[in-house]
Amino acid sequence: MTGTLYGVGLGPGDPELMTLKAARLIGGAKVIAYPTLAGGSSFARSIAAGHIVPGVREIVMDIPMTVDRAPAQAAYDLGAVAIRAELDAGHDVVVLCEGDPFFYGSFMYLYARLRADYPVEVVPGVSSVMSCAAVAGLPLAARNEVVTIMPAPELARRLSDTNPTQILPPCDTLVVMKLGRHLKAVRAAIEGAGLIDKAIYIERASTPDECVMPLSQAPEKAPYFSMILIVKGADPWL
Template identity: 70%
Template sequence: MTHAPLSQVKRGKVYGIGLGPGDPELMTLKAARLIREASVIAYPTLAGGASFARSIAAEFIAQGTREIVMDVPMTVARGPAQHAYDQGAARIAEALEAGQDVVVLCEGDPFFYGSFMYLFARLRSDFQVEIVPGVTSVTACAAVAQLPLVARNEVMTVLPAPLEDASLRDKIAGSDTVIVMKLGRHFKRVRALIDTAGLTEKSVYIERATGANEVVKPLKDAPETAPYFSMILIVKGADPWL
């Protein structure tokens, strides 16, 4: 029996799968199905630690599934992370060239601060890609805090905490609702800016929304330090109907 040369093998398809904020039950039916059917999955880890993305999807991963692990350094410098994504994309491409579909796991949504977008940029020109959206951390945090985010003509702004103070101040002042993400080591500084703006009483702190270690508190009662997976919701409540 002869086999078709590799160049004639139908290329695989890559799926960027949004897993939601942490609770596996918040994954879409499509995401769960694709993970169950996958023969190859890929996901990032930080500094060789456990993968948060994999932990969300763990119950859906079949025994014997090949796993491509991408160790992405958490540094301010862009070079090391870019190198990790280059290597990860190359390994995924090998599987795709061999005719295997690859499911890439991404917490939250793949295109909302999602790690998958860096792989997408490297693979989209050569391979077929499908994006499966997921519940974002923003909507999850609003749900657990029971805070409507925006109504009618209100404006919402999402801010990464590493922005400079002046930029954060201006953008916080210019929106009806503000989401400040990626707090981590920036938490104390951001908290002080919010307090100076007189918005502490309108702010809620959430960490690890929908997870087993979820924390939801008024910002004034928040802990002194915050993990990376935390955010502050500032809801000014300008709509008179609310």
């Protein structure tokens, strides 16, 4: 019999926002796997650290963050090989994933490589979108309102061939994720659409480094773990 592969969502950063199921699986794990960026420390592991017991075997996947997808895909290939060896030996493997495994989560790439051959269970997690709305005090949607979630790199790409006043999708609430180096372009699009006064900037929500402020007051540079919320407020939530 093979082991089971668990894709465990860890939430946005605050360890107390992990689910009870995630904590139980991590605490009982003999083998864990998680991504790192450019050989640095793992944000996912830091969230789960309080539940990782001594002696756990750790599979570290160094994932390059490049425009070219080939290096990252090769890294996931290597990670899948290491995980496959543990599963074939009958060992369960818990893969740590910040946020939710199936919402821009790294686990989905391992899932695609391993799901056909092994039992897999996905444990959902609190997404950064929900966390940012909570810390900003902005309900995302009420009644029949429409929410659009857009990665900043895609929004910046569209700016190259679209009028800034028309670039933002029609919706009641807009969430722009993964700001990083695209903050300047995204801010220009929001200003062009006349929505700067409704835009809130949130950085590293639920962590000790959390920042929440109007986008008009945001710094010139943003980390990857930051987003903008635009809630137009057509419904008063009453």
